[in-house]
Amino acid sequence: MTGHLDGNALAGPLREIFAVDLTAAIGTCAHCRARGPLAEATVYTHAPGEVARCTRCGEVVLRLVHGPDRTWLDLRGLLNVEIRPPA
Numbered sequence: 397m398t399g400h401l402d403g404n405a406l407a408g409p410l411r412e413i414f415a416v417d418l419t420a421a422i423g424t425c426a427h428c429r430a431r432g433p434l435a436e437a438t439v440y441t442h443a444p445g446e447v448a449r450c451t452r453c454g455e456v457v458l459r460l461v462h463g464p465d466r467t468w469l470d471l472r473g474l475l476n477v478e479i480r481p482p483a
């Protein structure tokens with residue numbers, strides 16, 4: 397017994413999370429610790445995708461890049477994302 401499962405155990409929980417509107421989620425900036433809805437981030441769309449920057453410190457908090465058959469989501473600029481299920 398190893399005490400852990402492989403990533404397939406995340407399928408259900410992640411499906412629940414990504415079925416919600418993430419712009420309403422509260423993100424914490426990894427650089428300055430500011431907290432706020434992702435909808436309030438400063439977003440640049442003239443990049444190879446979308447880039448969201450913290451409105452307080454200006455650092456990148458999210459990158460979303462679309463390829464012909466996949467999408468890459470980079471959240472390393474966020475310490476965490478607080479997601480609440482729809483009411």
Ligand SMILES: [Zn+2]
Pocket residue numbers: 425426427428429430450451452453454455
């Ligand atoms: Zn910040």
